[in-house]
Amino acid sequence: MSAAKRSLKKQVLLLFVFVLFLTIASPAIAHKVKTEGVVGATLHVEPNDNPRAGEPAKTWFALTRKGGKVIPLAECNCQLAVYAEPHSASEPPLIEPPLQAVSVERFQGIPGTEITFPRPGAYQLQLSGKPKDGKSFQPFELKFPVTVAVGSATNNNVQESQTVQNVNQSVTEERTQGVPFWAIALSVLLAVGVFFGVLRMVKKREGG
Structure with a gap:
């Protein structure tokens, strides 16, 4: 590398360090x-x-x-x-x-x-x-x-808001998940039975 190139490289490096110092300071x-x-x-x-x-x-x-x-x-x-x-x-x-x-x-x-x-x-x-x-x-x-x-107080407020939101979401999920499967199945069976019962009564009346 020639002396001119080394000098130019050194000047560019010094300029970069100076700009970095101004940015930080x-x-x-x-x-x-x-x-x-x-x-x-x-x-x-x-x-x-x-x-x-x-x-x-x-x-x-x-x-x-x-x-x-x-x-x-x-x-x-x-x-x-x-x-x-x-x-x-x-x-x-x-x-x-x-x-x-x-x-x-x-x-x-x-x-x-x-x-x-x-x-x-x-x-x-x-x-x-x-x-x-x-x-x-x-x-x-x-x-x-x-x-x-x-600031820290703002971060705390955001965290508290997120915590409350997460708690509410968890409570909702627990309530949804808390319904037993047998109760859901029984409800479906009852609804189907009522439907067919009504359908049978309608057919009897039409046949009569």
Whole structure:
């Protein structure tokens, strides 16, 4: 194999490894960032921004002004609304979890909460807020899309439903199988006897 071919093979291999690394690493670093005016926020939902239905998920917003200065919850009248997607503008929130000040990594006192998404699927988290002093920053409304995976609670519900279905099916089969063969045969014989008895009476009347 020539040196040029070996070099090309090595470059292709390195490119493949790099793409594979990005594919694996992207879920862990793909925090959602939204901005409005001079206010921005980075959303993080545990675990690894992949919440699961029926399982409490710690959620926090790295809320900052332009330039990176943190906006703590103590300086913001913030509210959080959770909508199941799709939803209309007039539709009320599915959940309105209360916010509390949390300290995560280098962020101190930022808005955080715990959310239990009821079902897997698409959701929208809407964080809105106003400055408590009325002038530090402009009111904002930031919307974050979130996809919720199937969780253990959902799996348990499915398993319970399947168990109930299997039990009902077994009971039905047992009831069907519980009828003795002799009873079925006797019923058939009685029906045949009644049929021929009626047929004989009809023939006698016609002959008479």
